[in-house]
Amino acid sequence: MLKSPPILCLKGKGVVMSFQQVTLFPPLKGVFVDLAKVPDPVFAEKMVGDGFAIDPLDNILHSPIDGKIKSIHRAKHAITIESNLGFDILIHVGLETVSLGGEGFRIKVKEGDIVKTGDVLSEFDIAYISERVIALITPVLVTDIEEKQLSIEILPHETIVDLNKPIMIVNCGQVTTINHAESSQSSLESDLISVPNTHGIHARPAAQLNAIARKYPNNEIVMLKGEQSGNVKSVVSLLSLSVQYQDQIKILVKGEGAQAIIDELKAALLEMHDDESENPNANPTSGEEDGKVENGKYHGVVASTGMAVAKLVQQTGVQFKYDRFAADSESELNKLESITKSLIVELETEIKALTEFDVAHKNILSAHLMILTDPELTANAKNLIMRGQSAPFAWDKATDESCKALAATGNALLIERQSDLLDVRDRVLTGLCGSENKVIQEYTENVILVAEDYTPSQVIALSDKVKGLVSVRGGVTSHVSILARTRGIPLLVGVAKEVLQENSKMVVLDTLNTAILNSCPSEQELAVANQAVSKREEELRVAQESSSLAATTSDGVQINCLANIGNINEAKIAAGNGAEGVGLFRTEFMFLESKEAPSEEMQFKEYSEINHTLGGKSFVIRTLDAGGDKKIPYITQVHEENPMLGVRGVRLCLANRELFKTQLRAILRTKAENIKVMIPMISKLSEYRAVKQIFEELKTELNITTNIQLGIMVEVPSVAFMSEAFAKEVDFMSIGTNDLTQYVMAVDREHTELAKEVDHLHPAVLSAIAATARGAHKHDTSLSVCGLMASEKLAIPVLIGLGIKNLSMTVSAIPENKAFIRTLNFVKCKEIAYHCLSLPTAIEVREYLKNQFN
Incomplete structure (x- = not known):
């Protein structure tokens, strides 16, 4: 230490x-x-x-x-x-x-x-x-x-x-301090430099040195390690040198300004110093995850939960059909150059299309762009073409040689870059060979795949026969893991490398209850696992397959299940999960995730893209809900003793009207009647009327004739118990049970000792919801619930029984909750809800509901 x-x-x-x-x-x-x-x-x-x-x-x-x-x-x-x-x-x-x-x-x-x-x-x-x-x-x-x-x-x-x-x-x-004389030499070699980085020059430092070198297109820049040399403008070449801790290297630069370039690269190397105070002479450690193996049971780390019983199969990756030789080398060179240029444009376009929030995806594509423009890789492929090889063979071979060079280093930090190389290889070969010559590994039965690692595109392309994934490398937050979770495929990473010797045997992968791949299960273990998998698969299958159907109770009452979202990706998932629309779009993320206020154009584009994804379904946009526990860096706010009761929600918006108007203009410009505007933290009618006046003035200013509704969130008890008065004026109401609960119970959700008392199933909270429903129904004003309560299965019968027919919930909960609603009886839900109102505590409400539905 x-x-x-x-x-x-x-x-x-x-x-x-x-x-x-x-x-x-x-x-x-x-x-x-x-x-x-x-x-x-x-x-x-x-x-x-x-x-x-x-x-x-x-x-x-x-x-x-x-x-x-x-x-x-x-x-x-x-x-x-x-x-x-x-x-x-x-x-x-x-x-x-x-x-x-x-x-x-x-x-x-x-x-x-x-x-x-x-x-x-x-x-x-x-x-x-x-x-x-x-x-x-x-x-x-x-x-x-x-x-x-x-x-x-x-x-x-x-x-x-x-x-x-x-x-x-x-x-x-x-x-x-840098103070050197400009060298006029056309070629200059540095003194010996001892590499201070504990793990040598792996992917990150190589990329940093590469970025510096590429600033000087007219200079040849080479790193020398003994008799070996590597092009600093080529990450692959640089990594293949396998420069380790305390290796002695030199930098050779040819061309004008050589001394300045050497100094810049040398300074960058020195700044990469890693201090391992425990053992400064330690060799770089392996990046492999050597999980335990006990009696055929491989332990690992859960990256995506689930359970599967299937045949274990080694992943072979994508293969292509192509001729090895070509008669016209010039034509093959042109093909390769044309494909790589188009892919560079494609990648750059994809990167630009990503928002500033898609950092992980942007980093992956940027790494692929660097590989695609790697001069060493391209030169090796072109040399093979000039010797009579076809463009596909040359690119495949050059990529394979680069992968082998990285593997030969024995350094897992470098070996991990192979997945990026292979992903780029597949993109280029798809362009050269055509999709019709792309041979993807196919399966006639359910399988669990095992591999060193997977590429994102491999996971995207997996067939429905793949029921699980196991890998030696990989992490729980990798792009591969995210994709596996999105697809609902169990993924176990960090498994011992001996698993790569296993093949063609029935196994049990359990990342739901354990983190184990059982490679030699007994007949009893197989039977138990099969039963558990079948039950879970059936539940999810039925829920997902019927997710597009209406959530109608057994006695014919339709409940609309909408989604709470924060971005367009969640909107897409919601659409696929059977959401009847979006009941809450949290726009504050656009404001919180930026150092300056999002422009009108940026907001307009975001709202329009999400609306297009929803295909005309109801789309409720909540205006900026900040203040309190959500501070906006570019909005000046004075210190408040109790910010949760201070300038937040609509109060903040009315205090910053230009910011508020910009958001309203962006929404109104969509001119979509399915879009509704929802104002947060309303506590009195005068606030709603002030917003309404601004809203109507902007409609006139923009010449908007579309009927875009303006509604409110019911989060404050004053609105719940005056709901009849509000219902006369507003277009719709949505109960935010998170804040309503803390205000009804007078308990700060963040309080260390008291937060556990905040339960939306407390009879007092249920009474506030019931009062809101009565007021809304009296004036036939649309009412929904968009807090966490709408996602909790146990709470749904109570909400339905209180007359709530629009539930906006987390995206992942929609299929199962819709299936659950179809098992309910509306009349019975009313009886249950009103019985809950008569109970004295939240604990008793929960016990009663568990007895009714478990």
Whole structure:
């Protein structure tokens, strides 16, 4: 463990750098997650700070540095440590865990305590928390980088990080001086440089050096390692050198400005210094996940949940039919050049089309673009063509040689790049050979695939016969894992490499209850697993297949199941899951995920694209719902003692009218009658009337004659109990049960001790919903529920019984909830609902409902 931060002085020809460094260790054992891939824009967009995240595999939180406990959040989920050099580290266990109010957490320190690296900070209940929040992914952030002029560097690491291996360096007070004479030599070679990076030049540093080299198209830039050389403008060539820790290398530059280029590359190399204080001479560790194997049972890490019983088959990938030789080399060269140029344009277009929120997908495509434009790879293919080979054979062969070169390094960090190479290979070969000559592995029976790793495109192209995936490499937050979860395919990663020797045998893959691939199950184990799989598959199949059907109760009452969404991708999934429309589009993400307010054009495009996806179905857009617990960086807000009762929702919008008008204009310009505008946090009629006036003025200004409805959210008790008065004026109402519950119960959802009392099935909350329904029905005003309550199966019969016929829920819950509604009887639901109103506590309501429906 680190005892004191080192003070380094790195000297090169004309370059002197001095700085203090602090090394951080992982606070948890778990799967490393790039901050950009965290499914919460507050962290992914680095609004709080910069660093990394971990998906926990253990429930004990340790201090990553020496320092002092600066603060502990009252909900116990977040701890801030002040380092010995004065900067702050925030550890935030899970996403949206503040809503648990401290339940499931046990703090082991107090504010002001002095801690050492590795000291236990807290313990938490993984099972309890994971069932109640979006994810247990834990961001670890330096929160005052800009203020203290710090910089960070993530160290090379395995997929599953260990507590005893450094994960990040924080550089403090860095000073760089460059003072060299411009060389007039046309060719210049640097002095020997000892590579300081603990894991040598792997993918990330290679990409950094490559980016510098490509700025100088007229220069030849080569890295020399003994008798070997690698083109710095080619990531593949650079990686193939397999430059390791403390290897002696030189940089050779030909052309004008050679000295400046050498100095720039040398400085970049020195800045890549990794400090492993435990063992500075350690060899780079393997990136392979050597999971346990016990009696034929392979243990791994769950990347996508599910269960499957099928034949285990080795993944062979995509193959193409083509001739090896070609008579006209010039024609073949033209074909290759034409295809690569069109694919470059295609990739660039795809990258530009992605929003700033699609960071993971953008990184994948950017890596593919770098490979496609790799000069070494292209040159090798062209050389083969000039020797009489066909373009497809040449490209396939050149890619294969590059993969072999990476594999030969024995460095798993480099070997992982093969999946990107193979994905690009397949794109080029598809263009050269045509889809008709693309031979995809086909299966006549259900299979569980096993491979070193998978590419995203392989997962996208999987047939329905593939019931499970197993891989030696891979991570739970990779693009492959995300795609597997989207498709509902169980995926086990980090399995021992011996699994690659298994083939053509019946196995059981269980990522639902365990994290095991059973390669030699007994007959009894097979029977039990088959029964469990059949039951679950039947439930999901029936729900999904019938998801497009109306959710009509057994006595003929139709309930509309809509979706709560935050982006266009969720809209697409909602459409496929049978949503009757969108009952809540949370527009605040557009505002929270940007350093400046989204433009009218950006908003108009977003609303229009989602509306097009929905195909004319109801689309309710909630205007900016910020303030309180959602701070917008570019909106000035004064300090409030109780922000949840302060300037939030409609109050914030009316206080920032130009921002509000921009959003309303973008919505109105869609001119779509299926679109409805919903105003959050209305508490009195005067607020609605003020919004209505602005709304009508903008319609006149834009010459909008389309009947776009204007409604409100019912989140404040004053509206619930005056619903009849509101129902006379508004076009529709939607109950936001999350806020309504905390306001009815007078309990802050974020309060450490009291948050557990916030239960939307409390009879008082049910009474507020019932009162709202009575007022709405009296004036025939459309009413829905869009809070979390609408997603909870146990609550649905109560809502239906209270007269709610529009339920807006999480996207994934739609098929099963629609199927559940079809089993209900409306008259019986009314009896159940009114009985619940007579019960004294939420606990008794839940017990009663469980007895009725379990």
